[in-house]
Amino acid sequence: MLLSRVANSIYWMTRYIERAENIARFIDVNLQLSLDQFTPSSDPWGPLIDVTGDRAAFDELYDSTTRANVMRFLTLDRRYPNSIANCIALARDNARTIRDIITSEMWQQINAMHITVKRAADDVIREDRPVDFYRAVKEGCLLFSANTDATMSHNEGFEFCKLGRMLERADKTSRVMDVKYFLLLPDAEDVGGALDTVQWAALLRSVGALEMYRQVHGVITPGNVAAFLILDRQFPRSLTHCLEQAQGALVHITGPHNGHSTAVQRCVGRLRSQLQFSQIDEIIDFGLHEYIDDTQTQLNKIDEAIDKAFFRFTPPAEDIFAQQSAQMQQ
Secondary structure (H helix, E strand, O other), rough: OOOOHHHHHHHHHHHHHHHHHHHHHHHHHHHHHHHOOOOOOOOOOHHHHHOOHHHHHHHHHHOOOHHHHHHHHHHHOOOOOOOHHHHHHHHHHHHHOOOOOOOOOHHHHHHHHHHHHHHOOOHHHHOOHHHHHHHHHHHHHHHHHHHHHHHOOOOOOHHHHHHHHHHHHHHHHHHHHHHHHOOOOOOOOOOOHHHHHHHHHHHHHOOOOOHHHHHHHHOOHHHHHHHHHHHHOOOOOHHHHHHHHHHHHHHHOOOHHOOOOOHHHHHHHHHHHHHHHOOOHHHHHOOOOHHHHHHHHHHHHHHHHHHHHHHHHOOOOOHHHHHHHHHOOO
């Protein structure tokens, strides 16, 4: 049985790595959209801040959502807790506390990413091709995940890695879906047009889903894109797949006999069941933005339940009395 401190570090190490990768994906796709000059809004970078849910934090630090300001905020700004630089640094801090648990390959990869981001400084924003930097971040994070899968024993610690990665990925996929809500088309007649299709394709590219989507659905339509990213059980970044994987990791951690008896199992099982029995038409009728909002709220509750169950564990009262009685008899 892992110590709570160790499990907490493993869980957050992988969440921060996954978060850094997804932020790099958001910015990379937006850069490509800007180069294509397809973005209709006069403020093409504002939606990236909106989907983070941290607009207030941005407005306190910057006066406008220019490309340079948004890229600096999301990439290098150490005042923003979820910037790529902070995520990599926090992942490294967590990894340092569990050096005897993780493998040397995992530790070396985190250090390599830390150096890459540290050397980038403001150059990444001024250079003509910042795409190369974000590609390096994505590849570095993927290499860390590959090293984890290939070199770490698939024990309880590994399951906490998987749990953190899957929940963070589910959260970021849901936020990618919400980007479309903030990318307003210039005219209602553009819905379903070429510009609309370009935006939906960009969302698919941001999570590396374009090719797999085309194999399943072919033509890009809003309903099919939403169905693929929310309900597809086989695509590794869909909400349904992530929740199924997270639930599987929980079973390994808590043991098969506990089933859904714990609070965290109930939280995960509730959201997974909701996804399992949802139809895309019902989701669209309910409102895609509202559905995503509700999903993100439930993901936050799952994270709180995990924290309470595994990282701030307090023994049941009877155990405390038993411990105190044993100490008194010594």
